[in-house]
Amino acid sequence: MDVYLIDESGISQRTADELPEMVRSANDNGTGFVWVDIPQCRLQESEMLGDVFGFSEIALHDCVIRNHVSKIQAYDDHVFTVLHAPQIGAHGHVHYIELDQFLGANYLITIHGPLNPKVEPAVAFVDTGAVLDRMKSGKFLPRTAFELSSAIISTMTRREIDMIATLAEQSGKLEQRVMSGEVMKDSEGFLTDLFQVWYELLAIRTIAVHSTATYDRMARLARFLPADHEPLVADLADRFEMVSSMADGQRESLHGVIEFFQTRVSTHLTIASDDLAQISVRQNDDMRKISAWVAIIAVPTAVTGFMGQNVPYPGFGTAAGFYASTTVMLVMAIVLYVFFRHKEWL
Template sequence: MLADVHILKITEGGAERHTVTDLDRLLADETGFVWVDIPHCDDDAVRLLSETFKFHRLAVKDCQERNRVPKMHVYADHVFVVLHAPERGERGHVHYLELDQFIGANYLVTVHGPNNPAVSDAAAERETRAARGRIDNGRLRPATPAALSHAIVAALIRNQEEYVELVTADVWALEQQVTGGQVTEPEAFLTDLFRARHGLLSVRTMATLSGALYSHMAQLSALPDGHRASVDDIADRFTRLRSITDGQREYLQGVIDFYQSLLTLRSTVVGQTQNDRVQELTVASYAQNEEVKKISAWAAIFFAPSLVAAVYGMNFTHMPELEWAFGYPFAVVLMILAGMALHWAFKRRGWL
C-alpha cells in the first residue's frame, strides 16, 4: 500500500516528509532531491514506478521478483542497482534481503524485497530506517541522491560485516569444542561446521558480486566526477569485506580439516583394534581346529579296536573262526595293527 511509502524532500535546510500526492510537485522542484522508500512492491507501487517515474518495465519487473544475484543496469537518466544483505534464519539458513535502488539526478527510489515471509519488516528495512533516523537527528545531510545511496549501501556493508562477526563467533566456539575434545555428537557438529561455512560463503558471494558492480559503475563515463569517489569507496568496502570473509573461511576450513583429521585418526585406531581382534580370533580358531583334528584322530584310532572287538564279540552260531585256536591272538593283533596304521596315517597328515 502506498500509505506505507516514505517520501522525503531533502534540501540543504533539512528533510521534509511528504505523501505520494506531492510527488509530481516535488520532482518538478529543482531544489534538493526526493527520496522515495517503498517497503513492498505491490500493484500500487508498480504503478508508481511505471507511471510517475516511468522506469523501464524490466527494472520494475526486477523489483517485483526475487533476484538471486546483484545486478546493475544503466539507463539514460538513472542507474538501477540490486543488492543483497544477509539475515540469519533457522537451522543456519541465510535469508537474502533484497534492496533495489533507482539513482537519478534529483531522486533516489529504494524498493525492498520481495523477501521470505520469515523475514521481519524491521530486518528488511534496516538500512533505510537507520538512514531516515540519521537524517531526522541531523547526523546525515546528503547533498545528492548518490550521497544518500552511498550512506545506505555503507550501512548494508556494515550489516554484512556484523553477520560475518556472528559467524566468526560460532567458528571460535566450534574450534574450542574440537581442541577441547568436547565433541559428543559428530554428526551435529559437522552440521554446525558446514552451516557456518555456508554463511561465510553467502556473504562472500554478496561482497564479490556487489564489488564487481560498483567497480564497473566507477568506470562509467557518464558518472559525475563528484560521485566517482563515493562509488570507488563502496567498491573498496566490498573488496575489504570479501577479504575478511576469505580469511574467516580459511580459518574455518582449518577447523574442518583438523576435525576431519581427528575422525580419520580415530577411524584408523578403531580399524587397527578390530584387525587385532580379528587376528586373535583367527589364531584361536586355528588352535581350536588343531585340537579338533587331534581329538578326531585319536577317536578314530580307538574306534578301530572297538570295531574289531564288536565284530568278534557277536554271539552268532555260524561265525567264522569260532573254533580257531589263533582267533583271539589274531583279533588282538588286528586291533593293534589297525590302530598303528591309523596313527601313522594321521601323523603323516600332521593331525598328531
C-alpha cells in the first residue's frame, strides 16, 4: 500500500508503520490529512484498516469481495462508498473496475479491485494515478480529503465522457455504412458491431446511474462534511448525471441508425418479394401457354396415333377418309386455340 501525508507543504510519502501516528496527529492538529492507496484489500490490509481506523466488519468485507453495484454506507465520522469505472475489453465486453473509498474528515482510503484476471492491473490506477501525478508536479494540492476524492472522481467521469465520444465516432461510422449501402454486403458483421456499441453505451450509462444515486445519497447522509463541501457532492452527482444523459443521447442516436437499417432491409425485402411475385406470375403465364400448345399439338398426335393402329373406320384406306381425318384435326386444334385465346392463356 502507498501512504501519503498531504498538508500545506505538499504531498510526502510515508510508510505503513507511520500510519497510526499520522492519523492521530491529523485528528489532534486538524491540519493536513492522510491518503492511503491500496492496490487490493486482502485479509492483512482489512485487519490493519480495522485496527487503525475502526471500520465496520461489513464495510471491510465489501472491500475484500467484488461488488457488482455501487454502494454507500454512512457512519458518524466517515462514509464508505463502492464505485465502478467502465473498461472496454475484448469483443466489446465492459469490465467494471471497482474503486472503494473510506472518506473521513482527515483521511481518504482508496482501495482497488478485486479485478477480473483478464484486466491489466494498471487499468485500476488510471484515475488515482493521474491525480497523484498532478499533486507531485505541484499542479494540484487538495485542502481536504474530500477535495482529493472529488478530483479522483472527476477524472473518472472525464474518462467516461471520452469513452462516450469514442463510441459516438463509431456510431457515425456505422451510420455511414448504412447510408452507403455497404451494410448489405455484410449484415451480420454490421449487426455485431452495432450491438457491441449499443451494449457499451448501456454499460456506461448503468454505471453512471448507480454512481449518481450514490452521491445523491451521500449529500443527505455525510453530516461530517463541511458546509462548503456540499456543492462538491452535488457537482459529482451532476457529473455522473451528465455522463448518463450523454450515454442515453448517444443510444437514441444509435437507435435511429438501427431503425434506418431495419427500414432499408425491409425495403429491400419488399422489392425482392415484388420481383419474386412478378417472376411467379410470368412463370404461371408461361406454364399456361405451354399447356395450351401441348393440348393443341396433342390433337393430331391422338388422331394419327389412332390411325396408326390400322383400325378400320368410315373412309379407311381412301382419300376421302384421309381428308376427313385431317379436317377433324384442324377443326379440333382451331377450337382449342380459340378457347385458350378466350381464356387468355395464349
